[in-house]
Amino acid sequence: MTVTEPRTVTDVEDLARAVVARVDPTSSSREEFMGACFDAGLAWVHFPVGRGGLGLPGSMQSAADRVLQGAGGPDPFRQNPMGYGMAAPTILGHGSAALQERHLRPLYTAEELWCQLFSEPDAGSDLAGLATRAEKSGDEWIVTGQKVWTSLAHRARFALLLARTDPDLPKHRGLTYFVLDMEDPGVEVRPLRQMTGDAEFNEVYMTQARIPDSHRLGEVGQGWNVAMTTLMNERSAIGGGPAMEDTGPIAQAVSLWRTRPELRSPVLRDRLAALYERSEAIRLTGSRLRGGIGSKGPGAEGTIGKLVNAELNQEIYEFCIDMLGPEGALYGSYDTADETTAATLPLQRAFLRSRANTIEGGTSEVLRNVVAERLLGLPGDARNDKTVPWREVPRG
Amino acid sequence: MASSVAEAQQEREELRSMVRGLCEREVPLAQVRRLMETPAGDDPAVWRRLADLDLLGLVVPAEFGGSGGDLLTLVAAAEELGRGLVPGPFLGTVGLAATALQLSEDPAAQQAYLSRLVAGDLRATVVAQDQLGRWAPAAPTTTATSTGDGWALTGTSTHVVDAVGADLLLVAAQAAGGVGVFAVQTGAPGVQVEALSTMDLTRRQGRVVLDGASGVLVGSLDRGREVLERTGDVAVVLLGAMQIGVAQKLLELSVDYAKTRFQFGRPIGGFQGVKHRCADMMVRVEMARSAVLHAAAVADAGGSGLPRAASLAGSTASAAAVRTGSDAIQVHGGIGFTWESPVHLYYKRAVGDAALLGTVADHRDRYASIVLDD
Structure with a gap:
């Protein structure tokens, strides 16, 4: 059946079923299936037609x-995490019509992967x-x-780049946001080995790399505001956590508990139950807040x-x-393993990997400031760097 | 569907602000302080107002004078009553007794008690605590012996919430044929209710001693245990909602104080040691609220998942309220340790409530038995 003007959850499901019926995800190529999803408006239902x-x-x-993933379709976030979760809303919010036309579809189909060039050795939090x-x-x-801590830079075709265009202005006001072509000859990518032995991240060196002015996102000097779109989407992408009951890291811990009865003790049972409760409470909170904020975007x-x-x-991996x-x-x-996701790692590797969780995508210290200042109004x-020119701020 | 969910949500928010207004107008904290020094502990006029606004019958069917609403709606009201530290037998009468009567499937008992309860003319509670005050609906220590035309009940229960001042006790007792719920009038021979001297002066507990007291079986001995266990779970959700109200108020008091208290030339809320504590308080309250709302929705759906959801709500809400209270005292500094400050009143309520109807440890143990044990 066809839905001419979808309005309800049922309409969306019908549309998705129609796509699956027309282009079977189990027998067609990823590009073909994802392309059909995009054309049907199911890539990001809150984006415009x-x-x-x-x-x-x-x-x-x-x-x-x-519906789409239930029928065997790929998870677009996993296919292109920086692209789907962060680049797309940023391009939609701040890119020209030409940039939107050029990038959104191949980004969704994962024909072109994206990375994010934000952090630097001297600019973390x-x-x-x-x-x-x-x-x-x-x-x-x-x-x-x-730039540093760049996931997928070695495979990405495009990057979201935040750069300084005026060092004589205070730091937030001298930034501009660009789309960088990673095939530019001025771009060099080097893997960065981490404590787990893996190299999920890279260092990216730019030497006289060239970007057409038409690839700018937002106005010159507005880069910080544009970056906020990206970062809030990053946090909600990381912060969403498992949407399903009994999944995610806690499921690994419970699986360990079930499969290794010889290692159990009453003290461990208490710890695991408490962790399970917190996992459930934050999962429920994620659902509740997502429902509450709706299309207003991630706050x-x-x-x-x-x-x-x-x-x-x-704490879950410490328990394990x-x-x-x-x-x-x-x-x-x-x-070094090339591609890793925590869910498939041995527990010891996942344990070490989890040390980065409170640093990447905003340290817990910074996030507590965000909660206190934005949600509680504290x-x-x-600060001594907000009003002086960036050039004069002490560094080291 | 989406719009009716939104409408229901809108109605709950309207009810919430109505109840908050009532609490702030008729039972401001100064009044709570006066009432907590009185022997009765609450104001009958306030109880009457709650009845007039149909807060006692929100989830009771219309045939008994209620409005047949759902638990999610009652949770919004309960949160506000907790926030206001409103004294009165809401937990015992509405959370426990009305729930047990509704679940009993006993038309005679419902006819006799529910309408009066909804109208504010009958104060009641459920007695399922053991001699140490532990909530033990599955294995009551009180016994019921058949007297031919009725039952005689004997046993001691303590830490019974809202027993003092109750007209009717719904007592969990072990009979030869199973566990039953028995209606006992507090004025009858062989019934003794003593007030306990509690840390939290805004919620009263009593010791109930039955010595051959006359009781009427409510429902059947086949279903008594099931009724009592589900009653406990529903009441835990409402108690959790009250804990959320307490925790939310403690958070707001702390944030307001951190914004207006100056040290070192700045509001103390600008220092990370204070603001990060406040951030953690908020996160904890929101997580607990999610667990309580989830449990209410599970109860409304009527499935078998309530024990798991109620245990999650009970342990999360109680732990959050107690911790938010201790954090609030710390954020307030010296003033937070004084009798004059409101903080101790909320903190004591949080601590007292955390021991009712199952402790955090009890709830966690039951949660573990559901999700972990073989």
Whole structure:
């Protein structure tokens, strides 16, 4: 059946079923299936018609995803995490019609992967202090600098880049946001080995890389505001946590509990029950807040999920290592694996990986500031860098 | 569907602000302080107002004078009563007794008690605590012996919420044929109710001693245990909602104080040591609220998932309220330790409530038995 003007969850499900009936995800190519989803407006149902959406509330996306992924379709977030979760809303919110037309579809089909060039060796939590320079030259910008902690840079075709265009303004006001072509000869990607042995992230060096002015997102000097769109989406993407009951890291811990009865103790049972309760409470909170904020987009509420899940993940894997006892001290191999997701890692590797959870995507310290300042209205920190030119801010 | 969910949500929010207005107008904290020093502990006029606004009969069917609403709606009202520390037998009468009567499937008992209860003319509670005050609906320590035309009940229960001042006790007792719920009038021979001297002066507990007291079986001995267990779970959800109200108020008091208390030339809420504590308080309250709302929705859906959801709600809400209380005292500093400050009143309520109808440890143990044990 066809739905001419979808309005309800049922309409969205009908549309998704029609796509699945027309292009079977189990027998057609990923590009073909995902392309059909995009054209049907099921990529991001809250995006406009023609841009992969239907102009519906974002809360209806899960209805489409259930049908599409239930029929064997891929998870678009996993296919292209930076692209689907962060680049797309940023391009939609701040890119020209031409950029939207050019990028959204191949981004959704994962024919073109994306990465995010934000953090720098000297700009972590203080992202707005970044030093990568972009200088205007005719219709182009010439970019030189170093970025770090870039996931997927070695496979990404495009990057979201935040660079300094005016060092004489206070730090937040001298930034501009660009789409960078990772195939530019001025871009070099080096893997960054981490404590787990893996290299999920990269360092990216830009030496006189060139960007057409038409690839700018937002106005010159407005880069910080544009970056907020990206970052709030990143936090809600990380912070959403498992949507289903009994999934995610807690499921790994429960599986350990079930499969290794010889390692159980009453003390461990109490700890695991408490962790299970927190996992459930934050899962329910994620559902409730997502429902509550609807199509208004991710607000600071997304930070609650990120904050809690990061610390909870660490405690869950700490529990697993404690339960394993002496066996927890083993580590299969420090060989670098190219692609990793925590759900498939051995527990010891997942344990080490979880140390990054409270740092990546906003440290827990910064997130507590966000909760306190944006949600509770408490005063900001004392700062001495907000009004002086970026050039004069002490560094080290 | 979506619009009716939104409408129901809208109605709950309207009810919430109505109840909050009532609490602030008729039982402001100064009045709570006066009432907590009185022997009765609450104001009959306020109880009457709650009845007039149909807050006592929100989930009771219309045939008994109620409005047949759902638990999610009652939770919104309960949260506000907790927030206001409103004294009165809401938990015992509405949370426990009305629930047990509704679940009993006993038309005679419902006819006799529910309408009066909804009208505010009957104060009641459920007695299922053991001699140490532990909520023990599955294995009551009170016994019921058949007297031919009725039952004689003997046993001691303590820490019975809202027993003092109750007209009617619905007593869990072990009979030869099973566990039953028995209606006992507090004025009758062989019934003794003593007030306990509690840390929280805004919620009263009593010790109930029955010595051959006359009781009328409510429902059947086949279903008594089931009725009592589900009654406990429903009441835990309402108690959780009251804990959320307490915790939310403690959070707001703390944030307001942190914004207006200056040290070192700045509001103390600008220092990370204070603001991060406040952030954690908010996160904890929101997580607990999610657990309580979820449990209410599960109860309304009527499935078998209520024990798991109620245990999650009970342990999460009680732990959150107690911790938010201790954090609130810390944020307030010295003033938070004084009798004059409102903080201790909420903190004591949180601590007292955390021991009713199952402790955090009890709830967690039951949760573990459901989700972990073989």
